Amino acid sequence: MQEGVEAEKKAISLLSKLRNELQTDKPIVPLVEKYVDTDIWNQYLEYQQSLLSESDGKPSWYRCPWLYVECYMYRRIHEAIIQSPPINDFDVFKESKDQNFFESQESVIALCTHLQELRRTIEDLDANQLKTQFFQLLQISLWGNKCDLSLSGGESSSQKTNVINSLEDLKPFILVNDMEHLWSLLSKCKKTREKVPIVRVDIVLDNSGFELITDLVLADFLLSSNLATEIHFHGKSIPWFVSDTTIHDFNWLIEQVKRYDHKWMSKCGVDWENYIKMGRWVYQDHMFWTLPHEFAAMSQVAPDLYAELQKACLILFKGDLNYRKLTGDRKWAFSVPFHKALSGFHPAPLCSLRTLKAEIQVGLQPGQGEQLTASEPSWLVTGKYGVVQFDGPLGPSLELPGK
Ligand SMILES: O=P(O)(O)OC[C@@]1(O)O[C@H](CO)[C@@H](O)[C@@H]1O
Ligand SMILES: [Mn+2]
Numbered sequence: 001m002q003e004g005v006e007a008e009k010k011a012i013s014l015l016s017k018l019r020n021e022l023q024t025d026k027p028i029v030p031l032v033e034k035y036v037d038t039d040i041w042n043q044y045l046e047y048q049q050s051l052l053s054e055s056d057g058k059p060s061w062y063r064c065p066w067l068y069v070e071c072y073m074y075r076r077i078h079e080a081i082i083q084s085p086p087i088n089d090f091d092v093f094k095e096s097k098d099q100n101f102f103e104s105q106e107s108v109i110a111l112c113t114h115l116q117e118l119r120r121t122i123e124d125l126d127a128n129q130l131k132t133q134f135f136q137l138l139q140i141s142l143w144g145n146k147c148d149l150s151l152s153g154g155e156s157s158s159q160k161t162n163v164i165n166s167l168e169d170l171k172p173f174i175l176v177n178d179m180e181h182l183w184s185l186l187s188k189c190k191k192t193r194e195k196v197p198i199v200r201v202d203i204v205l206d207n208s209g210f211e212l213i214t215d216l217v218l219a220d221f222l223l224s225s226n227l228a229t230e231i232h233f234h235g236k237s238i239p240w241f242v243s244d245t246t247i248h249d250f251n252w253l254i255e256q257v258k259r260y261d262h263k264w265m266s267k268c269g270v271d272w273e274n275y276i277k278m279g280r281w282v283y284q285d286h287m288f289w290t291l292p293h294e295f296a297a298m299s300q301v302a303p304d305l306y307a308e309l310q311k312a313c314l315i316l317f318k319g320d321l322n323y324r325k326l327t328g329d330r331k332w333a334f335s336v337p338f339h340k341a342l343s344g345f346h347p348a349p350l351c352s353l354r355t356l357k358a359e360i361q362v363g364l365q366p367g368q369g370e371q372l373t374a375s376e377p378s379w380l381v382t383g384k385y386g387v388v389q390f391d392g393p394l395g396p397s398l399e400l401p402g403k
Contacts, residue, residue: 007084014080018073027058028072033083037287040301041075044068044292067329070241071292078238091239097249100209101256108213109262110162111140115217116264119224127187130225134186135179137218138388139167142174142353144214145206145319146383163214170386176338176363178351178390182314185349185392186227189313193229201228202312202348204289205235206319208249213257215318216272223280230280232312237285241321250283284308294328296343309347314392317350320357323387326350327360334369336362338391349392355383363389 021029030042048059048068061069082088091097101108118133125133140163189199201222203215215233222228235245254276258269275281288302299306309315317326327341338352341362359380361369372379379385 003086007087011080011084011087011090014083015077018076018080022061022073025060025062027060028064028069031075031079033079035079035082037075037291040287040291041072065329067294067324068292071290074240075238075290091246091248093239093242094248097208097243098252100207100243101213101253104210104213107162107210108257109265110164111213111217112257112262112265112268114164115220116267118221122224130227131183133221134183134225134227136164136167137214137221138179138182138353139170139174140164141211141214141218141316141318142355142386142388143167143170144211145353145355145386173385174388175356175361175368175385176387176389179388181390182351182388185314186222190227198230199228200230200232200312202232202234202309202315204315204317204322205233205245205250206322207243208245208253209243211243211318212245212249212253216254216268219281220268220271220275223275228313230282231275232282232284232308234289235283235285236290237287238290240290244321247283247285293325294343295325295345296328298345298347306347312348315348315350317352318354320354320383323352323354324358324360326352327362329358329360332360332362334361334364335366338363338389342391346392349390351388351390353386353388355386356380357383361387363387 020026028045028048030045031038045059048064052059052063056063064072077092081090081092122130143163143166186199186201189196193199201219203219205212205215219231219233222231233250235247235250237246239246254269254272256269258266258273260266260269272281276283286302286305286308288298288305291301293301298309317323326345327338328343330341332341356379361380372385
C-alpha cells in the first residue's frame with residue numbers, strides 16, 4: 001500500500017516536471033530509462049539536433065516539428081510510469097478509453113445487430129448488394145474515427161446516435177472517396193484465390209472504444225463475405241495519444257462485447273474470440289508504431305514490420321495520426337498526389353480512413369482545398385470531413401498507380 005502511494009507520488013512528480021519542460025520550452029532531453037526503444041528515441045533526438053544549425057541551439061519543445069514533440073510527450077508520459085514501479089504497467093488513459101466504450105453502448109448494439117442480420121443473408125447477396133454493404137461498413141469505420149479522445153482533451157467523445165442512419169447525410173463530407181478502388185482490388189484478389197489462397201487485409205488500428213468496434217465489424221464482414229481470409233490488426237505497444245488501442249484494450253473490448261446481455265452483441269464477442277483462436281484474426285504490435293518516425297522511414301528503421309506489411313493484399317490505415325505519418329506531416333500543397341506524399345512508402349496497396357484533425361491533406365482536386373479554407377477556415381481540424389484515400393496498383397485491367 002505504502003509502496004503504491006510512493007510510486008504514485010513519484011509518477012506525479014515526473015509528470016509535473018514534464019509539463020513544466022513543455023510549458024517553458026525547455027530543450028528536449030534524452031530518455032533515461034532503459035527500454036526496447038530508448039536508443040532509437042535518443043538517436044532521433046540527435047538527428048533533430050543535426051537538422052539545426054549552430055546558432056539555433058538545442059532542439060526544444062516549440063522549435064521541433066509538432067509530430068516529433070507530440071509523440072515524444074506521450075513517450076515521456078510512459079517513461080514516468082515505467083520509472084515508478086509497482087505501477088509501471090499502469091495505463092493512464094485506460095479509464096477514459098473504457099468510458100468511451102460504455103457511453104457508445106446504444107450504437108454498439110445497433111452495429112452488432114446490423115452485422116448479425118447481414119451475416120444471416122450474406123450468402124444470398126449478389127455482387128452489387130455485397131458492394132453496397134462493404135461501402136456502408138467502410139464509411140462507418142471512417143466516421144468511427146471521429147471518436148478520439150486526444151482531440152477533445154480526454155473529454156467524452158463517444159458515439160451516441162446510430163451512425164448507420166447518418167451515412168447518406170455524411171457523404172458530402174468525404175473529400176476523397178476511393179471506395180470503388182478497394183472493391184476492385186478485393187474482388188480481384190478473390191478471383192485469384194486459387195493461385196493465392198490467403199487474402200490478407202491488415203488494419204493499422206487507431207482508437208479503442210467505439211472506433212475499434214467499427215473496425216472489428218468491418219473485419220468480421222471481410223471474412224464473412226469472403227473478401228478476405230485473414231485479418232491482421234496492428235496496435236500500439238504502449239498507451240498512446242490518449243485513446244489508441246493496445247492489446248489490453250483489444251482483449252478487454254472483445255470480452256465486454258461477449259459478456260454483454262444482448263443476443264447479437266454477445267454473439268459478436270463469441271465469434272470474434274473464435275476468429276482469434278482460429279488465427280483468422282491476428283493482433284500484432286511493434287514498437288515502430290510508437291516511434292516518432294514517418295512511415296517512409298519504416299523500411300530502414302523497422303524492416304521486419306515493413307516485410308510483414310508486404311504480405312497484405314490491402315492495408316487500411318485508420319485515423320489522423322497515421323495519416324500524418326503516411327505523409328510525413330509536411331506542408332504539402334492540397335493537390336499533391338497521395339502517392340507522392342507517401343515518399344516511397346508502398347509495402348502493399350493501402351488506404352487511409354481518416355477524419356481530418358490536423359492541418360494536412362493531399363490528393364484534392366485543384367482549388368478544392370483553397371475553396372474550403374475560404375468558406376470554412378477550420379475544415380482541416382474539426383473531424384467534420386473525412387477521406388477514404390487509396391494508393392496502389394489495381395492490376396493491368398484496372399487503373400495504373402499514381403493516384
Ligand atoms: O489519430 P487520431 O486518433 O485520429 O487523432 C489524433 C490527433 O488528432 O490528435 C492530435 C490532436 O491532439 C493530433 O495530433 C492527432 O493527429
Ligand atoms: Mn488516436
